[in-house]
Amino acid sequence: MATKSCLLLGMLALTCSLAVASDPSPLQDFCVSMPNSQVLVNGLACKDPKLAQADDFFFSGLDKQGNTSNPLGSKVTPVNVVQIPGLNTLGISMAHIDFAPYGLNPPHTHPRATEILTVLEGTLYVGFVTSNPDNRLITKVLQKGNVFVFPEGLIHFQRNAGYGKAVAIAALSSQNPGVITIANAVFGSNPPISHDVLAKAFQLDNKVVDYLQSIF
Incomplete structure (x- = not known):
């Protein structure tokens, strides 16, 4: 009996830990954000769902190449709740990344999201560093069609390892990954x-x- 109770408690604890591992689950169909609202919540306040329009769930422009004429030679185009108000409470976002030859998306971290990256064009050298005390560097050279995951909160980077341009698209497990x-x-x-x-x-x-x- 004691063993069964311990097992049940362990399963409940695991369930609870998974439930808070990412953005909270929505309690309605959608919650289109009102960026200018004076109401302060953990996220963004919702407008009346009856006033929602198609444009609240729409973004265009990812077919256009980002301007990589900068010291890093890369351009990140985010698509999160700022660009698509309808993403509010849905716990997902994305980014489009353009790289000039030898361009770099420098070491950074997303405090609220895991990232999964897909290479659309070119060759990328990518990696992340594990937390203290090991600080182990895990790297991989990715080709077109390859996918790589960067765990939530860990420092990671991407560098163009080819002679031409490179393009990647990333999905992130938060409406506002940071x-x-x-x-x-x-x-x-x-x-x-x-x-x-x-x-x-x-x-x-x-x-x-x-x-x-x-x-x-």
């Missing part, structure tokens, strides 16, 4: 993180910290 680009967050915070903190954390000279903060 993005923290590591270099921008550390060296481009507002106000800046103290030199003493950064110099000691990265074992850098203060002049190097100055230079990096001036870039980001």
Whole structure:
């Protein structure tokens, strides 16, 4: 009897943990967001569903190449609840990523989403780093049609490993996955993180910290 009770409790605990592993499940057909609403909720307030229109669930433009004329040589076009109000509460979003030759989508993390990436064109070198204390780097070279998963919250990156352009599309398990680009967050915070903190954390000279903060 005790064994059965322990097994039941374990299954309930697992069920509860899975239930909170991503965005909450919707309690209605849809909840088209009202970005300008003064109501503050964990997500975005809903407009009257009777006022929903087709455009609330629509986005166009992913057929157009993103502008990769920047120092990184990449362009991410997000399609989340900001672009499609009808995604509110649905727990899913996507992004289109264009890469110039040798272009890079730099190390970053999505604090609220797992990402699954599909290569549509070209060759990508991708990877993620596991959490402390191992910090193990897991990498793979992807070709057209290959798929790779980046677990929620882990630092990851993609780099064009070919001579031509590359294109990928990503699906994410949140309507608003968030993005923290590591270099921008550390060296481009507002106000800046103290030199003493950064110099000691990265074992850098203060002049190097100055230079990096001036870039980001």
